Amino acid sequence: MAQAVLTIDLSAIRANWYALAAMGRAETAAVVKANAYGLGADRVAKTLAQIGVRRFFVAEAQEGVALRRALGPGPEINVFSGHMTGDTAAIRDAELTPMLNSIDQMLRHVEALPGHPFGIQLDSGMNRLGMEPGEWAALRDIALSQKPRLVMSHLACADERDHGMNAFQLQTFRQMTDGIGAPRSLSATGGILLGTDYHFDVTRPGIGLYGGLPFVDAAPVAALDIPVIQVRDLVPGESVGYGNTWVARKPSKIATIAGGYADGIIRAMGPKAYVWAGETRCKIVGRISMDLIAVDVTHLDDMPETVELLGRHQFVDTLGDAAGTIGYEILTSLGNRYARRYVGA
Structure with missing residues (x-):
């Protein structure tokens, strides 16, 4: 069968969550946006709910609807994008908690769904989402009187421990929120690793749950094994793949494996990437094409019969380096053609 197998280790996700939760006393939530970083939000969230996670984060309302369908009633599902036009029915029916990002969203929410739970996202310096200090100062008393479930912000440089932006955003967030009474959240995985000063009441690990940096002690979660379709012998001077970019300089054996950029194996990684055959590393040669490498x-x-692209020899950030990107993109690019196998349930 020419179908690669993507194995997702749910026990590793549990272990990573426990390890991150043990770094402080805050409530530890879980970010499962983008289909749990490509690994299956329904299975991942159910696994984490079984060990006591009661708060989840998604990027937009329709992700929240699907997650509510998987989890059922009970756990809180927070939506980073807030209350967008057209989301009212989804927020109401799926009992989602939007993280309101602006005065416009606040007005939309309280007018459309008075009394419905919400949170607030503040901009402490990243300039991406959230209310800026002046906007928050104008709205603060009114917003707090509605008893938000959470007040949060997001760190821009938490994966660089010594970056000055971390201390700046911590100070700004404190200035914006000290004394408010509502639960606060500033840290995703990188912020958790910065120490308890950054934890506040709720932490929101994402990439660390799935085996990626900056959590260097994370257990690997994803393994990808790709079938070998054919092996051929080349004589010196013969080339491989589109554009003749690799030419044999000596007698060579070349295996063609059943994967490509249609499966989320990023084309740019070809010149620097390897696979593993047992304990032996093997170089990818020529261009990665749509279906074949x-x-x-x-x-x-x-x-x-198969080679390992991801697994115990090679983590997501190794592939990210080869592609000139990060482990996040490797995970979220994983395609739909893989046979997905869950272990450690």
Whole structure:
């Protein structure tokens, strides 16, 4: 069968959540936006709910609707994008908690759904989402009288421990929120690792749950094994793939494996990426195409049936480096053609 197998280790996700939760005393939530970073929000969220996670975060309302369908009533589902035009029915029917980002969203929410739970997102310096200090000062007393479930902001440089932006945003967030009474949240994975000064009442781990940096001690979660379709012998001077970008300089064996950029294997990683055949590293050669990748297996004694692109030898950030990107993009790009296998349920 020419179908790659993506294995998701739910026990590793649980272990990563426990490890991050143990770093402080705050309530530890879970970010499961983008289909749990490509790994299946329904399965991931159910797994975390079973160990006591009661607060989840998604990017937009329709993700929240699907998550509510998977989780059922009870857990709080927070929506980072807030209350957008057209979201009222979804927020009401799925019992979502929008994180309101502006005065306009606040007005929309209290007019359309008076008494419905909400949170507030503040801009402490990232200039992406949230109310800026002046906007918040004008709205603060009115908003707090409605008893928001959470007041949050987001760190821009938390993956760089010594970056001055971290201390600046911490100070700004404190100035905007000290004394408010409502629960506060500033930290995702990187912020958790900065220490308890950044934790406040709720932390929101995302990439750390799924085995990515900056949580260097994370257990690997995703493994990707790709079938070998064919092995061929090349003589010196023969080329491989589109554009003749790789040419054999000596007699070579080339394996063609069943994966490509249609599966989220980023084309740009080709010149720097490897796969593993057992304990042996094998270089990807030529261009990654839509469905196929060529691998140099000249040095192998036995030809494998599958090779490992992700797993115990190679983590998501290793592939991210090869592609000139980050582990987040590797995970969220994983395609729909894989046979997905969940272990550790």
